Amino acid sequence: MLLVVVVFSVMNCSNSPDEPEVKTAHVEKKTPLLEDVDGEALQQIINSYKGKKAVLVNVWATWCVPCVEEFPEIVKIQRKYPKELRVIFVSADFPEDRSRAKKFLKDHNVDWTTYFKTAKDEAFINSLSKDWTGALPFSKIIDRKGNEVAHWENKASFDTFNKHVKQAIKP
């Protein structure tokens, strides 16, 4: 009986929907690496961090060269600010390339939940930004209060991400 209570408690802690923990092998088994998302659901996920963490949304794809080039820099940013920032990766790969996207995430040691775009392009693009023309990669940074700090198309350097994230995590 005690064992059941302990196991149940552990499961409850590790399955917190809005605060998936980074970096533990135990959680990695329980936290899905890639979940389907449309524009509306993504917005809800972003909103769930309001008042808790800043958010960096990055839309990428395995076939997108600039996305692949900047990806490790964004992972470094997440490692640099584990408590203050949540990086939300959204793969825009074709459905048949889902396993390829998952392998890419594992190869880059991503151990928190990321997302896989399922919505139609236009609705998804506009849900993130009216200014986004659809070119990949796309990044958007939101501060702890839920206000947008920056967004842009094309790849960026670690310093660029860091500059905006530092502004976004200010108390």
Next chain:
Amino acid sequence: MKRIITLSACTALAVVALWAFSPVEKAAKDELKIGAKAPMLETPVMDVSGKKITLKEVGKENGLLVNFSCNTCPWVSRWEDRYNPIAKLAKEHGVGVIALNPNAAIRDGGESLEDMKKRSDKNSYNFYYALDKDSRIAKAFGATRTPHIYVFNSEMELVYRGAIDDNARSAEGVEKPYLKNAIKEMAAGKEISDKTSKSLGCTIKFPASE
């Protein structure tokens, strides 16, 4: 003293090098507005046939369709089965068609004129496929991705801008054939139902100075 000068020069060089090679974040570009006149109509571009042409020469009695396309983008590959049928439809409706390759930064990475010729031959392109030198026309249009479509009427005013349709993955799964509709409506002298649309695509690889 000499050492200080050398050190300063090295530091300055390092700063310049870092500035030159660091990727710079970019805001969304200003895309050509609906109703705007087509820019660079008389700029010669080299077609895969080896002939130099201008957008003005490509335009027909009812207008001009410009498609910023390339050889290396998976989204282009997905939509490519619709390239020839749409070009045929456009020509039947008195609209000239050209695809422009703006990927100036990676000409050595599969986007050379020779690569374009192979692509055109392999897929039996029934339209011009020309090289946009230094991405100049793409910049003037505010194009950001491939494929990226611009349709102009007989007055060379922009009437449609955006995606080919709403389903890159499958021609059979298309619910909104934006471009086909725009061509038909424009040729019939009607108002275009959807004047703009968006889709995901590969970033245009502008020259390094961008």
